[in-house]
């Protein structure tokens with residue numbers, strides 16, 4: 001069984017992520033979408049919420065499953081018998097860091113990183129930018145599934161209604 005992992009924070013999942021996950025699912029027998037659950041990072045959505053949205057978004061891909069991970073990705077790969085990490089590359093700016101990470105990961109364990117070039121229509125897409133644009137009232141409906149848009153809008157409204165921290 002050829003099994004790959006698509007790691008990330010997915011805060012929240014975008015069409016850019018789903019494009020890479022779908023293409024990975026066409027290349028491998030099984031794809032595990034690994035959601036970083038590192039509690040120290042500030043996220044708009046909890047790990048459970050991010051995983052739930054991914055499960056819904058990936059429901060149409062029979063060979064894709066969603067899991068949480070903390071700690072080293074290479075340890076996760078060893079525990080799940082995974083020998084390939086699939087990463088989307090958006091721009092040259094992604095490459096330096098991703099190359100360094102791929103080389104580090106392959107030196108830690110027997111894992112290959114496979115870079116998939118982003119589809120041109122998603123090359124500018126990042127969860128952080130989607131959140132920023134949406135928080136200022138911009139229309140991000142083209143970039144995330146409809147149910148994610150509804151969750152995002154509701155969460156941003158909640159955050160905006162909270163009293164500001166001193």
Ligand code: ADP
Nearest residue numbers: 007008009010016017020087088089118122125
């Ligand atoms: P992180 O917060 O760890 O950078 P993200 O959740 O933003 O992770 O993204 C996870 C992975 O999904 C990225 O490392 C990248 O490989 C891929 N990705 C994200 N957005 C896109 C996009 N627009 N096109 C292609 N790949 C993407």
